[in-house]
Amino acid sequence: MTARPAVNAAQLSCPAPVEATDHVQLGHGSGGKLSAQLVAQHFLSQFGNPALAQLGDASVVSVGGAELAISTDSFVVHPLEFPGGNIGSLAVHGTLNDVAMMGARPACLTAGFVLEEGLSLSVLDRVIGEMTRAARAAGVPIVAGDTKVVDRGKADGLYINTTGVGLLDAEFRPSPDRARDGDAILVSGPVARHGMAIMAAREGLAFESAITSDTACLMPLVDALRPLGADVHVLRDPTRGGVASTLNEIAVASSVGVEIDEGALPVPGDVRAACEMLGLDPLYVANEGVMVVFVSGERAAEALRALRSHPLGAEAVRIGHVVAAHPRLVALRTALGGTRVVDLLPGDQLPRIC
Amino acid sequence: MRYLSEYRDADIARSLIARIKARATQRWTLMEVCGGQTHTIVRQGLDELLESAVEMIHGPGCPVCVTPLEQIDKALAIAARPEVIFTSFGDMLRVPGSDCDLQQVRARGGAVRVVYSPLDALALAQQHPDQEVVFFAVGFETTAPANAMAVWRARDLGVKNFSVLVSHVTVPPAITAILEAPDNRVQGFLAAGHVCAVMGWEEYEPLAAKYRVPIIVTGFEPVDILEGIGMAVEQLETGRHEVMNQYVRSVRRQGTPPARALVEQVFELADRQWRGIGEIPMSGLRLRDEFAAYDAERKFGVSDLRVTEPAACRAGDVLTGRIKPPQCAAFGTRCTPERPLGAPMVSTEGACSAYYNLAKYRASDAAEAVS
Numbered sequence: 001m002t003a004r005p006a007v008n009a010a011q012l013s014c015p016a017p018v019e020a021t022d023h024v025q026l027g028h029g030s031g032g033k034l035s036a037q038l039v040a041q042h043f044l045s046q047f048g049n050p051a052l053a054q055l056g057d058a059s060v061v062s063v064g065g066a067e068l069a070i071s072t073d074s075f076v077v078h079p080l081e082f083p084g085g086n087i088g089s090l091a092v093h094g095t096l097n098d099v100a101m102m103g104a105r106p107a108c109l110t111a112g113f114v115l116e117e118g119l120s121l122s123v124l125d126r127v128i129g130e131m132t133r134a135a136r137a138a139g140v141p142i143v144a145g146d147t148k149v150v151d152r153g154k155a156d157g158l159y160i161n162t163t164g165v166g167l168l169d170a171e172f173r174p175s176p177d178r179a180r181d182g183d184a185i186l187v188s189g190p191v192a193r194h195g196m197a198i199m200a201a202r203e204g205l206a207f208e209s210a211i212t213s214d215t216a217c218l219m220p221l222v223d224a225l226r227p228l229g230a231d232v233h234v235l236r237d238p239t240r241g242g243v244a245s246t247l248n249e250i251a252v253a254s255s256v257g258v259e260i261d262e263g264a265l266p267v268p269g270d271v272r273a274a275c276e277m278l279g280l281d282p283l284y285v286a287n288e289g290v291m292v293v294f295v296s297g298e299r300a301a302e303a304l305r306a307l308r309s310h311p312l313g314a315e316a317v318r319i320g321h322v323v324a325a326h327p328r329l330v331a332l333r334t335a336l337g338g339t340r341v342v343d344l345l346p347g348d349q350l351p352r353i354c
Numbered sequence: 355m356r357y358l359s360e361y362r363d364a365d366i367a368r369s370l371i372a373r374i375k376a377r378a379t380q381r382w383t384l385m386e387v388c389g390g391q392t393h394t395i396v397r398q399g400l401d402e403l404l405e406s407a408v409e410m411i412h413g414p415g416c417p418v419c420v421t422p423l424e425q426i427d428k429a430l431a432i433a434a435r436p437e438v439i440f441t442s443f444g445d446m447l448r449v450p451g452s453d454c455d456l457q458q459v460r461a462r463g464g465a466v467r468v469v470y471s472p473l474d475a476l477a478l479a480q481q482h483p484d485q486e487v488v489f490f491a492v493g494f495e496t497t498a499p500a501n502a503m504a505v506w507r508a509r510d511l512g513v514k515n516f517s518v519l520v521s522h523v524t525v526p527p528a529i530t531a532i533l534e535a536p537d538n539r540v541q542g543f544l545a546a547g548h549v550c551a552v553m554g555w556e557e558y559e560p561l562a563a564k565y566r567v568p569i570i571v572t573g574f575e576p577v578d579i580l581e582g583i584g585m586a587v588e589q590l591e592t593g594r595h596e597v598m599n600q601y602v603r604s605v606r607r608q609g610t611p612p613a614r615a616l617v618e619q620v621f622e623l624a625d626r627q628w629r630g631i632g633e634i635p636m637s638g639l640r641l642r643d644e645f646a647a648y649d650a651e652r653k654f655g656v657s658d659l660r661v662t663e664p665a666a667c668r669a670g671d672v673l674t675g676r677i678k679p680p681q682c683a684a685f686g687t688r689c690t691p692e693r694p695l696g697a698p699m700v701s702t703e704g705a706c707s708a709y710y711n712l713a714k715y716r717a718s719d720a721a722e723a724v725s
Contacts, residue, residue: 329714334397334399
């Protein structure tokens with residue numbers, strides 16, 4: 001390490017602020033640093049309260065003695081329909097998963113629709129059909145709803161907002177700030193499928209076989225882990241920003257170092273090929289039916305068995321572990337034994353030229 | 355997968371690393387020219403694994419890094435026009451101009467779109483005959499044939515609302531500029547395999563002979579790069595300085611003649627500014643006069659735009675290997691990945707950004723050891 005001049009760590013501990021900007025950029029919606037900045041500076045500064053400040057997948061509130069997990073999410077995907085699902089299945093799975101990641105058992109959903117003038121009613125029916133199927137399969141009813149219609153050109157066909165409410169489980173309360181030294185890090189299945197399915201559909205990219213979205217309800221996998229109780233420390237579904245962003249958030253929330261093994265990360269061959277063609281890193285690509293699990297090292301094998309007992313978790317693997325070194329940073333061990341830092345992206349992942 | 359998996363084989367790579375370390379009797383300084391190679395080196399941590407035998411300097415071969423501020427500002431000015439749909443490869447969107455970047459232009463209402471090929475931009479022009487579609491034609495000799503093809507085809511099809519903002523650069527003059535610098539430290543080069551797939555390597559032979567440096571035409575997978583480094587080290591250890599081809603599965607000595615011919619028909623050599631380095635004579639390409647109608651600079655009257663680079667940014671010294679990024683006073687303070695002053699801090703593989711992350715990693719480790 002002699003060739004590299006010493007770096008003044010003090011200079012680095014307080015990097016310059018993210019560039020000030022007077023307009024919302026697409027990068028503000030990427031799940032990276034710009035998103036975090038938007039939430040902190042514009043929302044938390046005004047809405048701020050203890051429940052919101054948790055910044056988990058869902059917030060915890062007490063209502064009449066019952067502890068509830070509440071999450072809300074808006075879905076703006078284009079195209080509306082894609083291999084493996086449509087915006088409807090996504091809107092149900094996404095919110096159920098956010099509630100489930102708290103260890104809670106989802107009890108009900110609400111759905112709000114913004115419809116664009118001219119939207120085909122048969123498309124709308126297919127979307128509602130998928131929502132119905134997804135909600136029924138999960139055993140969670142949609143108990144309230146709302147529709148609004150806007151002028152042509154003011155929405156991308158349709159937008160959906162869903163809110164989910166679940167009952168927390170006193171014995172099973174994973175949380176992003178509970179990762180600790182020695183934890184094993186598991187993923188429940190192959191990563192990067194959803195993001196690449198959307199991109200392939202959006203860009204009209206034709207591959208030999210269509211990449212299908214992984215959109216799925218993770219409740220059965222959460223239930224499979226429930227018997228491990230307090231030894232399951234963190235559950236997160238790595239949606240926008242991908243596994244890399246989720247691991248960074250956990251490393252920061254728990255003040256631990258995360259180390260993952262590049263070779264262990266399950267990326268399907270067609271997804272990897274598509275990522276390489278477009279110059280994208282699968283670590284940052286969105287998932288909608290995969291979860292990241294931090295479990296105490298001693299019970300990792302048991303947790304893997306539990307996940308694999310369900311078809312959705314059949315390909316669950318261990319991808320890394322928590323270390324005491326380099327707190328708040330995610331390091332990746334390359335196949336050759338080199339190391340690199342997996343940072344939070346400033347904004348959207350941009351396809352590379354070279 | 356043949357021609358791919360074996361070039362990523364960890365066992366082969368490890369044995370090559372051991373062989374290079376055993377062969378090197380001193381620490382050699384090599385430069386990989388291409389940003390794609392930098393990407394592999396940084397992502398796989400090859401420089402760290404070879405540290406005792408070879409110092410890798412990340413060269414000026416990333417089109418994002420060397421596109422001059424002036425061209426970025428021209429792009430921003432054109433993209434902000436209401437009649438324009440501005441198209442670009444994705445990673446140009448975050449490159450800072452004098453006061454903003456293309457993403458911010460888009461946020462303010464400019465039509466900026468990411469495309470994967472200049473032909474997609476041409477198709478967009480055909481779909482939107484009432485708008486002007488401009489493609490940001492950046493890159494080295496690798497992207498030149500496709501960009502030339504788009505212009506050629508636009509003329510063939512009579513598409514009048516399509517133009518290109520050209521910021522093409524070529525590799526050999528950059529290598530010459532680095533070797534001519536009085537404080538040059540580079541002892542050997544990995545030439546960019548894909549550039550050579552188009553151009554061949556004849557033009558590198560006089561450079562290797564005149565400056566007595568080995569130049570190895572090298573591919574992009576870990577095993578390619580390690581083989582290329584091994585070949586360069588072998589030459590240095592035996593006092594040779596030849597052009598050799600590691601990337602035999604893609605590159606022939608004469609390159610791809612039809613692609614070269616097309617580039618020559620559409621473009622001509624011109625002096626070109628390099629970000630942070632300055633003007634290098636005859637180091638770029640511009641459209642020939644007969645294609646002037648497709649030149650966005652002339653179409654939108656931005657040819658005369660002149661700007662000066664921020665003095666605090668020492669990207670040029672970094673790209674030529676004169677300093678390491680942490681030696682720049684702005685590094686990690688005024689210049690960070692969130693707020694880059696210069697292009698090498700923009701892409702995750704840029705030399706400055708790579709060092710920034712590495713430094714953060716080591717600093718946190720050191721802090722932990724102390725606490």
